[in-house]
Amino acid sequence: MENANTARALASSSARGQRAENGRAGEEYQKALKAHHLKRKAWLVLIHAALIAWVLVSVYPLLRIFSVSLRPGDRIVSTDLSLIPAGASFLSYWKVLYETNFLFWLWNSLIITCATATIGVSLAALAGYAFSRFKFPGHKTGLTLLLGNEMIPAAMLLLPLFLMIMKLGLVNTYLGMIIAYSVTSLPFSIWILKGYYDTIPKSLEEAALVDGTTRFGAFLRIILPLSTPALAIAFLFNFTQAWNEYLVARVVLTDARMYTWTLGLFELQGQYLTQWGMFAAASILVTLPVLGVFLYSSKWLISGLTLGGVKG
Amino acid sequence: MTGGAGAILGSILQVGHFVGLILAAVAVLEAYLYVHFFRYGRKWFLPAVILGAGAACFASLMLAPLQLDAGRAASAAVCAAMLEAAIALFFKYVIRGRWALPYMMLAPGIVGLTLLIIYPLLFEVYLSFHDLKLTTILHWSRTGELPFVGFKHFVKVFMSSPLSEVGFWQLVLRTLWWTFVNVLFHVSGGFALALLLHHKLKLKGLYRTLLIVPWAMPQVVAVLAMRGEFHSQYGFINVAVERLVSWMPLLASLGLQPVQWLTQHPFLTCCIINIWLGIPFMMVVILGGLQSISQHYYDAAAIDGASAFQQFRMITLPLIKPVLAPAVTLGTVWTFNNINVIYLVTGQAGGTEDADILVSALYKAAFTYYRYSYSAAFAIVIFLILFAFSMAWLKWTRGTESVYERD
Numbered sequence: 001m002e003n004a005n006t007a008r009a010l011a012s013s014s015a016r017g018q019r020a021e022n023g024r025a026g027e028e029y030q031k032a033l034k035a036h037h038l039k040r041k042a043w044l045v046l047i048h049a050a051l052i053a054w055v056l057v058s059v060y061p062l063l064r065i066f067s068v069s070l071r072p073g074d075r076i077v078s079t080d081l082s083l084i085p086a087g088a089s090f091l092s093y094w095k096v097l098y099e100t101n102f103l104f105w106l107w108n109s110l111i112i113t114c115a116t117a118t119i120g121v122s123l124a125a126l127a128g129y130a131f132s133r134f135k136f137p138g139h140k141t142g143l144t145l146l147l148g149n150e151m152i153p154a155a156m157l158l159l160p161l162f163l164m165i166m167k168l169g170l171v172n173t174y175l176g177m178i179i180a181y182s183v184t185s186l187p188f189s190i191w192i193l194k195g196y197y198d199t200i201p202k203s204l205e206e207a208a209l210v211d212g213t214t215r216f217g218a219f220l221r222i223i224l225p226l227s228t229p230a231l232a233i234a235f236l237f238n239f240t241q242a243w244n245e246y247l248v249a250r251v252v253l254t255d256a257r258m259y260t261w262t263l264g265l266f267e268l269q270g271q272y273l274t275q276w277g278m279f280a281a282a283s284i285l286v287t288l289p290v291l292g293v294f295l296y297s298s299k300w301l302i303s304g305l306t307l308g309g310v311k312g
Numbered sequence: 313m314t315g316g317a318g319a320i321l322g323s324i325l326q327v328g329h330f331v332g333l334i335l336a337a338v339a340v341l342e343a344y345l346y347v348h349f350f351r352y353g354r355k356w357f358l359p360a361v362i363l364g365a366g367a368a369c370f371a372s373l374m375l376a377p378l379q380l381d382a383g384r385a386a387s388a389a390v391c392a393a394m395l396e397a398a399i400a401l402f403f404k405y406v407i408r409g410r411w412a413l414p415y416m417m418l419a420p421g422i423v424g425l426t427l428l429i430i431y432p433l434l435f436e437v438y439l440s441f442h443d444l445k446l447t448t449i450l451h452w453s454r455t456g457e458l459p460f461v462g463f464k465h466f467v468k469v470f471m472s473s474p475l476s477e478v479g480f481w482q483l484v485l486r487t488l489w490w491t492f493v494n495v496l497f498h499v500s501g502g503f504a505l506a507l508l509l510h511h512k513l514k515l516k517g518l519y520r521t522l523l524i525v526p527w528a529m530p531q532v533v534a535v536l537a538m539r540g541e542f543h544s545q546y547g548f549i550n551v552a553v554e555r556l557v558s559w560m561p562l563l564a565s566l567g568l569q570p571v572q573w574l575t576q577h578p579f580l581t582c583c584i585i586n587i588w589l590g591i592p593f594m595m596v597v598i599l600g601g602l603q604s605i606s607q608h609y610y611d612a613a614a615i616d617g618a619s620a621f622q623q624f625r626m627i628t629l630p631l632i633k634p635v636l637a638p639a640v641t642l643g644t645v646w647t648f649n650n651i652n653v654i655y656l657v658t659g660q661a662g663g664t665e666d667a668d669i670l671v672s673a674l675y676k677a678a679f680t681y682y683r684y685s686y687s688a689a690f691a692i693v694i695f696l697i698l699f700a701f702s703m704a705w706l707k708w709t710r711g712t713e714s715v716y717e718r719d
Contacts, residue, residue, distance in 0.1 A: 047508050054505060055522045057588070061537040062525060064548060068540075081551060107320060115327050119334065127421035130414035137411070142418075149429065150642065151698055153649040155675045156691040159684060160432035160439065167453055174323060175330050183428045186421060215413050244530040247651060251679055262532045266656070269536050276540075283533045294528035295521050298596075 062287070069093065069280035092277035093285070096268075102282055104257055105264040109243060112174055112260065116181040117238035120189055124234055125227075127186075128193030129219055133202070143194075146187040154184075154247065162251050172255045180248050185241045189234040196230035197223060236297055243290070261286055338420050345419055348403040349412035358400055365396030439688035440465055446682045465689035474677040474690055475665045484697070487648065487669040490583065494647045497587040499640060502594025509595070510602045520599075527592035535656045538585045542573035549573065578658050578667035586653045594639065601635030602628070641705065648698060651675050670694045 063083060070088040096102050161180050170176030200223060208218040246262040253259055268279040351357055369392035373385040442458035452458050473479045509520060526534055541548040550570040557564045573581045609627045654672040658664050678687035
């Protein structure tokens with residue numbers, strides 16, 4: 001908005017500057033410029049104030065979890081609002097690491113998530129290429145169905161999936177979880193990868209074909225290596241989806257040793273008053289790496305998510 | 313610690329075994345397609361694939377774990393051979409080796425989606441017409457048989473309630489209200505923040521990073537942390553209100569007092585938490601859209617004397633629409649289907665039903681009350697509602713146009 005004001009002010013005042021050579025007009029010009037700068041400064045202060053206010057709202061719950069995790073054992077529950085509590089200690093971290101199954105939960109989540117993301121990205125890398133480069137019967141229908149898949153409520157698929165997993169005897173196993181997760185993010189990953197392949201010029205593969213590779217060879221040796229950023233995005237997307245999942249895990253996993261960290265965390269939080277400190281410590285331990293990876297990669301992740309729309 | 317190491321090794325082996333099985337299945341699938349796409353012209357093609365399909369079906373049914381008797385296995389094998397004959401003829405005379413690569417690349421994904429999305433959906437339809445509940449589930453898991461009950465469960469969906477206190481139509485209305493309020497605030501809040509961030513600012517990158525923290529945090533942590541802030545005694549909001557009141561007693565007489573958020577206003581609490589969670593996504597999408605609008609438009613408009621509001625209406629809004637429309641469509645569907653927030657805030661044993669929307673009621677009906685067939689019918693009704701709304705919405709906005717028209 002204030003860019004527009006700048007343009008207008010400069011346009012009018014420079015025209016005035018040219019028109020009049022005497023000192024009065026120059027003075028007027030200086031005055032207009034000064035007023036404009038003042039207005040702009042006031043705007044900037046307001047903008048910064050609004051942004052800082054919302055930043056506080058955004059970050060405050062995380063800071064508060066951090067402060068709770070540092071509280072000493074006898075003051076876990078209090079109405080204290082200070083960021084670093086009096087008598088801060090890492091006792092809660094110690095307790096959550098050595099007195100609960102937290103490390104098991106993390107490991108379970110990690111192995112389920114890695115397997116899921118690997119399967120999902122491999123399938124999506126192949127399917128995305130087919131959608132990007134070939135016009136085959138069912139091309140448009142397939143893409144529409146993939147988008148339409150977003151409409152199916154997760155809770156709707158969960159019941160039949162759970163019954164299937166139960167009948168196969170896979171309750172409380174990694175395999176049951178991997179099966180339940182493996183295709184949930186597949187449609188979205190296919191869209192992300194298709195969008196990225198679309199931006200790679202076809203001439204690259206044509207050159208490779210002239211040099212004597214097969215079409216699939218060109219895909220493996222040229223397109224895949226060029227798509228490393230998009231593959232990383234898709235992997236990350238699959239990874240975070242499975243890593244943060246709660247509802248499916250709650251149905252499939254009932255044994256406390258097999259829990260993923262989301263289930264474990266919910267359990268710690270359930271006994272609000274006694275284990276609040278451990279809950280907070282576990283939350284911080286889980287959140288920091290996720291937050292770091294997400295913020296570091298957010299630029300690419302976001303461009304991947306909005307690719308479909310932005311390029312329209 | 314040795315126990316831990318053993319468990320870790322065991323789990324790696326287990327998952328490795330599973331991944332190996334998947335790779336083997338993909339290899340078999342691709343070999344099958346290879347023969348059909350590239351060897352359809354050979355003399356041996358038809359007899360070989362038909363006999364092969366029959367033999368493979370027979371062998372797999374005779375072996376563990378199914379171990380059918382020979383007669384049933386043989387009749388199944390004949391069926392498989394006939395099906396394969398039809399497929400082989402189709403490949404030989406219709407497909408004739410065209411589109412081999414795209415279909416072979418798609419095949420693993422299609423099989424995965426069929427087994428884990430399409431088959432479960434069909435199974436759900438089957439369930440909704442039969443009677444599966446706690447009393448029949450043991451019989452079903454042994455024999456696979458269920459009594460057929462027709463439309464009984466669908467009638468029940470409309471006539472009775474999935475929960476104990478809240479009726480079906482109340483849930484529908486609440487879901488619509490939930491979706492509308494959340495999407496409205498997501499978009500307007502996201503738009504406001506994006507417009508603020510679109511200026512030339514110092515520390516812009518830092519603001520942007522900190523503003524997406526709610527989205528970047530694991531949702532379970534974010535929701536549970538926010539839930540803690542709404543606790544009636546120790547949560548930030550009530551503590552802050554109490555301190556304000558004790559500092560300025562005048563405010564208390566104006567009606568400012570601590571509120572039992574989680575028990576008295578669970579729906580409002582869920583809305584606030586979900587709005588807080590959803591704004592960053594919209595902000596980021598809209599900011600991306602704003603950055604793709606060329607500055608020249610604004611400069612030209614400014615020289616023509618357009619006011620800030622006019623520029624917003626005539627330049628920003630129309631140019632941001634292709635970005636905004638798909639994001640709003642997706643956001644609406646996501647909000648409609650969002651169980652996480654409501655379940656994590658109110659889902660504990662004895663939790664309130666005053667915040668439940670359709671999907672969270674569905675989850676409770678299936679996994680808290682174990683009414684399987686009923687919730688299958690309920691799920692199908694929900695899906696149809698969502699489908700009808702999406703069609704109407706797409707017709708109205710042509711929301712995904714820009715997404716489709718890129719091939």
